[in-house]
Amino acid sequence: xxxxxxxxxxxxxxxxxxxxxxxxxxxxxxxxxxxxxxxxxxxxxxxxxxxxxxxxxxxxxxxxxxxxxxxxxxxxxxxxxxxxxxxxxxxxxxxxxxxxxxxxxxxxxxxxxxxxxxxxxxxxxxxxxxxxxxxxxxxxxxxxxxxxxxxxxxxxxxxxxxxxxxxxxxxxxxxxxxxxxxxxxxxxxxxxxxxxxxxxxxxxxxxxxxxxxxxxxxxxxxxxxxxxxxxxxxxxxxxxxx
Amino acid sequence: xxxxxxxxxxxxxxxxxxxxxxxxxxxxxxxxxxxxxxxxxxxxxxxxxxxxxxxxxxxxxxxxxxxxxxxxxxxxxxxxxxxxxxxxxxxxxxxxxxxxxxxxxxxxxxxxxxxxxxxxxxxxxxxxxxxxxxxxxxxxxxxxxxxxxxxxxxxxxxxxxxxxxxxxxxxxxxxxxxxxxxxxxxxxxxxxxxxxxxxxxxxxxxxxxxxxxxxxxxxxxxxxxxxxxxxxxxxxxxxxxx
DNA sequence: CGAGGGTTTGAAGTGCATCAAATAGTGTGG
DNA sequence: CCACACTATTTGATGCACTTCAAACCCTCG
Numbered sequence: 001x002x003x004x005x006x007x008x009x010x011x012x013x014x015x016x017x018x019x020x021x022x023x024x025x026x027x028x029x030x031x032x033x034x035x036x037x038x039x040x041x042x043x044x045x046x047x048x049x050x051x052x053x054x055x056x057x058x059x060x061x062x063x064x065x066x067x068x069x070x071x072x073x074x075x076x077x078x079x080x081x082x083x084x085x086x087x088x089x090x091x092x093x094x095x096x097x098x099x100x101x102x103x104x105x106x107x108x109x110x111x112x113x114x115x116x117x118x119x120x121x122x123x124x125x126x127x128x129x130x131x132x133x134x135x136x137x138x139x140x141x142x143x144x145x146x147x148x149x150x151x152x153x154x155x156x157x158x159x160x161x162x163x164x165x166x167x168x169x170x171x172x173x174x175x176x177x178x179x180x181x182x183x184x185x186x187x188x189x190x191x192x193x194x195x196x197x198x199x200x201x202x203x204x205x206x207x208x209x210x211x212x213x214x215x216x217x218x219x220x221x222x223x224x225x226x227x228x229x230x231x232x233x234x235x236x237x238x239x240x241x242x
Numbered sequence: 243x244x245x246x247x248x249x250x251x252x253x254x255x256x257x258x259x260x261x262x263x264x265x266x267x268x269x270x271x272x273x274x275x276x277x278x279x280x281x282x283x284x285x286x287x288x289x290x291x292x293x294x295x296x297x298x299x300x301x302x303x304x305x306x307x308x309x310x311x312x313x314x315x316x317x318x319x320x321x322x323x324x325x326x327x328x329x330x331x332x333x334x335x336x337x338x339x340x341x342x343x344x345x346x347x348x349x350x351x352x353x354x355x356x357x358x359x360x361x362x363x364x365x366x367x368x369x370x371x372x373x374x375x376x377x378x379x380x381x382x383x384x385x386x387x388x389x390x391x392x393x394x395x396x397x398x399x400x401x402x403x404x405x406x407x408x409x410x411x412x413x414x415x416x417x418x419x420x421x422x423x424x425x426x427x428x429x430x431x432x433x434x435x436x437x438x439x440x441x442x443x444x445x446x447x448x449x450x451x452x453x454x455x456x457x458x459x460x461x462x463x464x465x466x467x468x469x470x471x472x473x474x475x476x477x478x479x480x481x482x483x484x
Numbered sequence: 485c486g487a488g489g490g491t492t493t494g495a496a497g498t499g500c501a502t503c504a505a506a507t508a509g510t511g512t513g514g
Numbered sequence: 515c516c517a518c519a520c521t522a523t524t525t526g527a528t529g530c531a532c533t534t535c536a537a538a539c540c541c542t543c544g
Contacts, residue, residue, distance in 0.1 A: 128363075150391060182490080193534080425523070
């Protein structure tokens with residue numbers, strides 16, 4: 001992305017589930033002091049437990065949200081891209097971030113005031129309701145993560161991940177996508193080792209004929225993947241929870 | 243519990259995180275049409291996807307919240323007892339319950355109107371904030387479940403479960419507790435098979451000297467269990483998320 | 485071209501699930 | 515109070531999926 005400005009930001013921010021349905025002047029209130037910054041790959045936006053003054057809106061790029069255990073292992077909470085908001089839940093966590101955030105591809109990030117958000121939520125039931133709805137959506141995502149962790153095997157988890165990347169509106173039966181970031185990051189997002197990820201991809205290749213070239217993935221018929229992946233799931237494709 | 247009445251209910255309900263900080267007349271509004279019922283073990287309170295008119299407050303007993311997958315396996319979402327509210331999130335799920343509920347010990351349950359709750363949330367920012375706080379708490383529980391599922395092994399998961407049952411205010415270094423319900427229910431709550439549960443308990447016995455007699459558990463020094471259990475965790479004991 | 489990361493492959497080990505069987509525990513009717 | 519049936523729990527044996535460690539390979543970029 002090469003050109004952007006406040007209006008571009010405002011347009012996309014207004015569409016986000018957090019603030020949709022608000023009047024324009026209410027939104028203007030919220031974005032009054034927004035700062036838009038280019039941030040480079042590998043930079044840390046904040047660390048878990050940091051004092052939280054801002055929440056963030058991704059205009060472009062990729063951001064990894066993660067935690068670390070005492071023994072140094074990293075657990076990837078989520079990986080977000082354009083149109084996503086993150087860090088806003090700090091207002092329910094004593095104004096501390098519940099995870100760390102690292103830029104993993106050069107990104108354009110809007111910094112928004114948590115204080116303003118907090119004040120508005122405390123008085124505006126519409127925003128509060130939106131916030132609750134987005135919390136509910138997130139909760140359902142997590143529930144399906146739990147389910148997937150416990151009942152899907154590695155190839156199925158990858159299948160599910162790929163299905164979520166597929167354009168739901170596409171007419172074509174074929175899948176042609178590119179993995180959005182490092183394979184080892186995807187692996188960690190799916191809670192498995194890079195080696196397991198690699199072997200699981202190979203299994204998808206032999207079992208349903210999925211073709212893998214570097215980070216490019218091709219499959220002639222999406223239905224094969226659905227049949228292979230979703231048998232174990234309590235929700236049907238497309239996973240309602242996403 | 244042998245004696246209870248509306249005032250007893252009101253007292254405890256008022257203390258619940260959902261409605262604390264509300265004025266008395268606001269609470270009276272919410273509990274206007276409450277019904278308090280004795281319900282027997284094994285009865286189903288509602289099924290997932292049922293049309294939701296009520297949310298529930300447990301006055302006494304135990305209730306299992308669960309889901310079923312296509313192949314009939316049961317996943318236990320939670321097991322709740324006195325003082326807990328459940329079913330209230332249906333207002334964000336198109337008025338359908340997101341899980342099924344079964345009474346697992348004879349219980350006393352208050353039936354509360356979801357419609358009233360919904361109306362109040364939509365206009366009263368205080369209640370909305372409380373609701374968000376309780377959603378946040380739940381979210382953190384889930385996050386720690388995800389973490390535990392992927393990082394902790396079976397004995398550690400049991401250890402974590404036991405640590406949560408321990409009275410945090412107790413002065414004593416020793417643990418003396420009784421498992422609150424069927425062992426196989428605990429197993430399912432922790433996402434493992436009854437056989438695995440049994441073997442994992444035995445491992446806790448040989449590794450840190452925990453003594454198990456039926457459903458009674460004794461350990462001379464809680465620190466042993468903390469050392470064994472919490473090494474893998476991103477939060478410290480007592481797990482902040484509970 | 486060569487260094488260094490990410491990725492793949494191989495071999496071995498671990499943990500949990502599954503199936504089967506033995507044992508303990510609980511409630512029932514006699 | 516005992517005998518029986520039924521269920522919950524434990525134990526053993528086996529298999530599978532994933533992890534771990536080690537080495538090879540591949541790709542990119544100086």
